[in-house]
Each structure stands twice: as structure tokens, then as C-alpha cells.
Amino acid sequence: MILDDLVKVTTKRIAAEKAQIPLSKLQAKAEQLPVQKHSSLSKRFLQPGLHIIGEVKHSSPSKGTIVNDFPYLQIATEYQAANVDAISVLTEPDYFKGDLKYLQEISKQVRTPLLRKDFTIDPYMIYQAKSAGASLILLIVAILSERQLADYLKLAKRLGLTALVEVHDESELKRALNQEVELLGVNNRNLNDFSVDLNNSLRLRNLIPQDIPMIAESGIKTTADAKKLKDAGINGVLIGETLMRSTDKTELIKQFKVV
Numbered sequence: 671m672i673l674d675d676l677v678k679v680t681t682k683r684i685a686a687e688k689a690q691i692p693l694s695k696l697q698a699k700a701e702q703l704p705v706q707k708h709s710s711l712s713k714r715f716l717q718p719g720l721h722i723i724g725e726v727k728h729s730s731p732s733k734g735t736i737v738n739d740f741p742y743l744q745i746a747t748e749y750q751a752a753n754v755d756a757i758s759v760l761t762e763p764d765y766f767k768g769d770l771k772y773l774q775e776i777s778k779q780v781r782t783p784l785l786r787k788d789f790t791i792d793p794y795m796i797y798q799a800k801s802a803g804a805s806l807i808l809l810i811v812a813i814l815s816e817r818q819l820a821d822y823l824k825l826a827k828r829l830g831l832t833a834l835v836e837v838h839d840e841s842e843l844k845r846a847l848n849q850e851v852e853l854l855g856v857n858n859r860n861l862n863d864f865s866v867d868l869n870n871s872l873r874l875r876n877l878i879p880q881d882i883p884m885i886a887e888s889g890i891k892t893t894a895d896a897k898k899l900k901d902a903g904i905n906g907v908l909i910g911e912t913l914m915r916s917t918d919k920t921e922l923i924k925q926f927k928v929v
């Protein structure tokens with residue numbers, strides 16, 4: 671399965687990065703940065719309306735290269751001007767052509783909260799996210815043990831980061847809800863065959879307490895998709911490919927916001 675490969679390459683990459691910048695040095699840097707008031711971000715997603723997380727995504731395992739031209743700073747600036755609630759920045763290099771430097775540079779240019787979109791499997795990556803200017807990190811339940819999930823949630827909280835905890839099915843959701851989760855993402859993409867089914871989000875919404883904001887992730891193409899999700903009580907959508915391929919991202923975001 672693709673997640674196994676992603677974990678493998680990420681483990682190797684992080685080992686190499688630790689050899690370049692030791693954990694102690696990164697930790698010292700991250701811990702001296704200001705801690706934002708915790709949980710204000712997740713609460714924001716509970717406010718009325720459909721919240722939008724726009725993704726800066728160059729490539730993906732399911733689609734290959736999505737766009738040839740990738741002016742990531744310009745894209746993030748456009749997302750901010752269109753008033754997205756957060757910007758997801760892919761930093762995984764091997765399958766998504768992402769880079770931590772995109773996050774670092776974007777954080778210097780925009781004030782919108784940034785999600786470090788990567789396959790978090792080591793606390794080192796959480797310190798990296800904080801140091802690079804992220805406000806949110808992604809924790810994918812499928813690739814974490816109970817212990818890791820609990821420890822990473824605790825570390826994120828201590829650093830003032832909001833964790834978007836991602837699940838794909840009922841059993842992962844159950845594991846997530848055993849923890850103190852403040853923001854839940856439901857991925858509509860089946861990572862075995864890459865098929866996308868928005869019903870995944872619709873089905874799981876009913877099993878998630880109303881006070882935990884839920885973000886539907888992947889495969890959102892049209893305003894009709896977004897409306898269906900909003901009408902089902904879903905608080906936000908994370909949109910990558912559709913925005914990346916759009917020649918008028920501002921207008922498209924405007925349309926998604928008013929479904």
C-alpha cells in the first residue's frame with residue numbers, strides 16, 4: 671500500500687535530516703518560538719459556513735504531476751487574498767514534489783494559518799513544522815500507534831500547534847476519538863486503489879461529536895460536492911488538485927465559500 675512506501679521514504683529522509691540538524695538544535699529553536707493560544711484555530715472551524723483549506727500541491731501518487739508551473743508563493747498569496755481559513759503545504763518530496771522550504775518561505779509571506787502536510791512519523795517532524803512557521807500539523811491515524819498518536823498530540827499542544835487528525839474509516843475514527851482530538855479530517859481517497867468517494871465523509875460525519883470540527887479531504891471538484899458536504903454538517907473542505915488546476919483560484923474559492 672502507498673502509505674507503507676510513504677512511511678519508508680519518510681523514515682529514511684528524516685534520518686538524513688537529523689544528521690544535518692540534530693534534534694536538540696531544532697528543539698531549542700522550536701521551543702523559543704511564541705505559542706499561539708491553543709485551540710483557537712480548531713474553534714474557528716466550528717463557526718457557521720463552509721471553511722476552506724486550500725492546498726499547495728505540485729504532484730501526487732494518484733495523479734503524478736498536477737501542474738508544471740508551480741509558483742508556490744504566488745499561489746499561497748492568492749489563497750490568502752481569497753480568505754481561505756488555512757493553507758495546506760505539502761512538504762513530502764518523493765511522491766508529492768513537496769519541500770519544507772515551501773512552508774518556510776510561505777510563512778514569511780502570508781499570515782493565514784499553515785498546515786504542514788506530511789506523513790508525520792517522528793516528533794522531529796513536529797519540531798520542524800513549528801520552526802518552519804506551521805500552525806497545524808497532520809497526524810494520520812493509519813500510520814501511527816496509540817502511543818505515537820497520544821505523544822504527538824501532546825507535543826503539538828505544547829508547541830501551540832493544532833493537529834488535524836486524519837481517518838479513513840470507522841475503526842480509525844474510533845481510535846482517534848479515544849484521544850483528545852480537536853480537529854478531525856476524513857479522507858475520501860482510498861489509498862489502496864486511489865478511488866475517491868465523498869460518501870466516506872458523509873457517512874463518518876454522523877459518528878463524530880458536533881463539537882469536534884470535521885474537514886472533508888480529497889476529491890472535492892465542484893460546488894455541488896461542497897454543498898452536499900456542507901448540508902451534511904461538515905465544517906470544512908481541504909481542496910488540492912481542483913484549486914491547483916484552476917486558472918481563477920480566487921473566483922473558485924469565492925464560489926466554494928457560498929454554497
Ligand SMILES: O=C(O)c1ccccc1NCC(=O)[C@H](O)[C@H](O)COP(=O)(O)O
Nearest residue numbers: 730731732733887888889890909910911
Ligand atoms: O493525493 C494523493 O494521491 C495521495 C495519495 C496517497 C496519500 C495521500 C494523498 N494525498 C494527500 C491528501 O490528503 C490530499 O492532497 C488532499 O486531501 C487534497 O486532495 P485533492 O483535493 O484530491 O487533491
